[in-house]
Amino acid sequence: MLRQYELVERVKAYDPDADEDLLNRAYVFSMKAHGSQLRASGDPYFSHPIEVAGILTDLKLDGETIATGILHDTIEDTVATQEEIDRLFGKSVGRLVDGVTKLSRIEAQTDSERQAENLRKFLLAMSNDIRVLLVKLADRLHNMRTLHFIKSEDKRRRIARETMDIYAPLAERIGMYGFMDELQELAFRQLEPDAHETITARLAKLREGGGDMVARIASGIKLVLAQKGVEADVTGREKRPYSIWKKMQGRGMNFEALSDVMAFRVIVDEESECYRALGIVHGRWPMVPGRFKDFISTPKRNGYKSIHTTVLHSENARIEVQIRTRRMHEESENGLAAHWAYKQGGEGAQAREAYPWLEDLLEVLHDAATPEELLENARLAMFQDQVFVFTPKGALHQLPRDSTPVDFAYAVHSDLGDSCVGAKVNGRVVPLRTRLVNGDQVEILRSKIKAPDPAWEGFVVSAKARAAIRRHVRHKNNLESQSMGHKLLESLALRLKTGLGDELVGPALGRLRLADRGALELAMARNQLTDAQVSEALVPGSTAGQKPRRTRGKPGPAAVSIHGLTAGVSFELGACRPIPGDRIVGIRHPDQPIVIHTIDCVSLADETGEWLEVSWGQETDGAVARLAVVVHNQPGSLASLATTLAAHNANIVNLALKHRDREFHTDVIDIEVEDLKHLTTIIAALRQVKAVVSVERMRG
Structure with missing residues (x-):
């Protein structure tokens, strides 16, 4: 564990103007607040925030961020309060600590609800100040390094799954590949222990059989480049077990069939030398077709730049070669932290401008209706595999792999997605479920009416598209239910031979404890209130001696017309497949759409729901x-x-x-x-x- 003076010296080494007093006060406060608390490893709990702060100093972050790392668990795990942190360390540090703090005291019914609320708060805080994310990633990284001390296997797996689904993709999204690799590897060790052990053993055996092959190949690449006048640093390493396992799963092959388990980095001074080095490597060793990617000319959405190629080396091994400048290499390891100047503070507006995906993520989180949907949207929004496509004007967009024109439309703008009716890919009209591939040029055909098709949810893959479609369905559901409830209320008034003026409805709302007429109509549409309950509230004593009605004759004047309502939202058609012109009856169950049957449907004999008089409208949609x-x-x-x-x-x-x-x-x-x-x-x-x-x- 870093001592107090060692931590301060680390920060002062790269930031001579850092607030030394702030760091010292934070160190002492955190040590006293955590007191005798112990971690699962048996170490003093205080060692954890100090190690987190140490990780942040490796990223050369500002003093406020380091102080936040020291204090990040004080509100959650000690008697310290938010007001105390604000008073002693300032509003800025207080806001950062609050952003990182989990809502451990939230009264949620399920683990998914707690996890979703924690994630929602964290992401909102991150959007205001991106340093919240950097502290959280450092916190998660140290927790994963010590995860093996937790005795409960279920708890270890839950934390590892959350790391794999949320935090590793977040690290990738801001270009912190060093963090991403380690988080994935530590999580993989817990989630797939047998696979991890097998691949590790295979790598060790390969290492023994080939001697120091990595060093030999790296030296050979460096020599070939030097002979052609390109000075470069060349390093090599075996790919991590998780990376190998993922490739085996994706390609459906075993370890022996993989030939490119080694990766080499060629680091040069200038961008122009990257392309010179590429030409030299391709001139010396045959390139493997389909394995070349130029992320310098078309950087990833997180700003990642590098040239990737795979060649067949003379030692009969496929090797991956990554070519980049020193600046690109620094940013590929530490991403946002590498170029986010500590004096700028990383405000939310800067973060959203540099990382537009953050705005999209906040939008889909806002549209989530349930904790499960929020977590699903977050995972989808951070999908790692990307495909590059273009607008007709040549603007580049990165989408999740297997995206469709609908995903593309929503990526450009929500309004374009809502009004999409067709698409052209490379000048040819295609179905909206067509999967896009790298280099496709996509043109969206739109209508004046904004009405996304609910069926789109079955094939879109991006979180933004899925959230927008669900939002539209929920909105339409409410409108249709309100309309159905309005018809039901009018039908009831006809049977009661009374009006629906405020003098009658107002007292009824009070008796039913409802806020307004709209709430009454929704409750009737969803069968949360029976006709008898509403009748009694409107006209007390009106239901005395009445029996439930079952109509088999011709619908009366009080029958509810289903014209203008949408099947599947406010009502559904039964298995008897009624069509306009059939004599029909509706069956109501609580919180479900009304089911429409023909009057002679054989299943009606076993039906237990409430019967409702319904009729087809004067005009139908077929x-x-x-x-x-x-x-x-x-x-x-x-x-x-x-x-x-x-x-x-x-x-x-x-x-x-x-x-x-x-x-x-x-x-x-x-x-x-x-x-x-x-x-x-x-x-x-x-x-x-x-x-x-x-x-x-x-x-x-």
Whole structure:
């Protein structure tokens, strides 16, 4: 553990103007506050914040950040208060400490809720001052280095999983690859101990068989470059076990099939020398096709710059070579901390400008409706594998691998995503679920109406797109439910033969303990209140002696019209597949959409929900009907079937072959129809087709 004077000397070595008094006071305060507390290792707890501060000095961060590292656990784990930290160390340090502090006292019901709230607070604080993230990463790194002292395997695995899902990707996003590599490696050791042990043993065996191969190859590369006039530092290393395991999983191969388990870094002074060195390396050893990436001309979103190539070395080994300048190398190891001048303080506005993904992350977190969704969005937003695509004007965008045009549209702007109706990739119109690849040029076709399709959620991969679609669905759900509740309330008023003026509704809201009429309508739509409860609240005594109604006749004037409402939001169609024109009834269950059945549906006999009078609106948007068609097994049968359907303006939604023998086959066809009359006409027309043996409407 660093002593007080050693810590101060470290900071003064790179920042002679650092506030020495602040560091000394923080050191003494933290030591007294933690007192006799011990860590799982048996060491004094105070050693942890000091080690965190030591990690931060390696990044050459400012005095306030170092003090924050020393104090970061005092509010959470001691009797120290936020007000005390603010008073003794200033508002700036207090704000940083508060940002890093976990909400350990939050009263949440589940671990996921606690984790989500901690993450939400941390990310919001990080957006205001990026130094919060640097302290948190240093804190997590030291905790992972000592994770093996925790006795509970479940707890170790939970911390390791959180590190792998959240903190390692965060380190990657700000270009701190040194932190990312170590965090991933330590987490991998806990999550996949057998795989880690096996790969480590294989590497040791390979090392024994090949001698000091890494040193020999590094010396050879340096000599070849020097002979061509390029002075460079060349270092080599075996790839980390986690990196090897990830490649084995991604490519579906075993260890023996991997040939590029060594990586070498060529570090030069100028950017132009990077390309000279690349030419020399490719001239000396054959390049492996498809393994070249130029992150100097097109840097990663986190600012990472380097040239990556893989060559077949003369020792019959594939080796990865990374070529970069000294400045690029420093930034690749420490990322944001390498170029975030300590005197600037790393304000939130600077962080958002330098790292636009942070703004996107905050947006998707804001849109999350549940703790589980927040954690899912955070993991998606920090997805590591990227694909590079361009706008028609040549602007570069980096997206998660397997992104679609919808992901691209939301990455450009939320409004563009909401109004997207189609896309062109490389000048050709493609389906919106098309997967984009590196170099694609994407043009979004849009409409004036902002209405994202809920089905998009099934194929988008970016957190921003998924969060926006879910936000729209929730908003639409509320609107549709409100509309359904309004119709239900009006229907109830008709049956009660009363009005819905404020003089009647106001007292009813008080009896039901609801804030306003909108809350009443939502509660009715979601069946959180029965008709009897609302009737009694509107007209006390009106339900005396009444029995639940089950309607099998023609819908009365109080029937709720489902015209203008969306199936799947405020109501769903039952397995009997009702279409406009069928006589129908609604079944209500608490907090679920109303299910619409035909009045003769066989499943109604076992239905336990509340029955509701419903009717089709005067104008409908059509529906999908299912037909079972038996046709002769001969050439042209399906063609004649499709021709007849097209002649009657019926679009085929789905077609499946159900049965087939030598003479006949039965096709199940889903078609779009306007109403029952339209369907009846189509069935009659199909029965006149020579190839058709029989046609029946399918229920269920």
